[in-house]
Amino acid sequence: MNPLLLDIPLQMNTERLILRAPLQSGDEEIVSEAIKDSFNELKVWLSLFQEIPTLEETAILLKNAHINFLKRESFRFLIFKNGGGKDFIGTASLHRIDWDIRKCEIGYWINTKFSGNGYMTEAVKELVDFGFNHLALKRMEIRCESRNVKSRFIPEKLGFTHEGTLRNDDLSADGSRLTDTCIYSKIN
Structure with missing residues (x-):
C-alpha cells in the first residue's frame, strides 16, 4: 500500500499525555517558549539548537513537520500533559522512515x-x-550520543537492544569534536 493512503491519527493519548500533530495556530509560540526554557540542555545534544530560533523559524520548522507528516515521510508529535493540554512536554517523532524495509528512527x-x-x-x-x-514497521531505532545518559535511559527502559556503539561516528552538536553514537533497536 502506498503510505500516502495510510490513515494516520492526528492525536494519540496515553494515561498522562496527549501526542498530536503540529498543526494548530499558536503551536509555534508554545514550542518556541519551551526551546528558550530548555536551550542550555538542548544545545549540548542537538545541532538544530545551537542558537535560539526565532518565532518565524520555529513556525517554519513546524509547518515543514506538518508537510512531512502529510507526505508520510515522518511523523512528529507535540506532547502535552493530559487534562487541558496547556503544559507542553516536548516532541517525539518517527523519522527516516523506509517504507520498503518498514523501519524508522525515533527522535x-x-x-x-x-x-x-x-x-x-x-x-x-x-x-x-x-x-x-x-x-506494521519491522524495525525501530533510537540513536543518541553515548554521553547522553538521559536519552539512553529511554530505549534501555523500553527493552530496546543496544546493538553497538559507533566510535567517532558524528560531530558533537556544536561541531567541535568527534562523538560516539549508540544504536538501540527493537524489531517486530
Missing part, C-alpha cells in the same frame, strides 16, 4: 522543566506501539 527532546518524570519514556512507548501495531 525526541523534552522541555527541561518536565524532565525526570517519565513523560518522554511514556511518549516513546506510545510511538513504538503505534509504529509496530498501526504502521
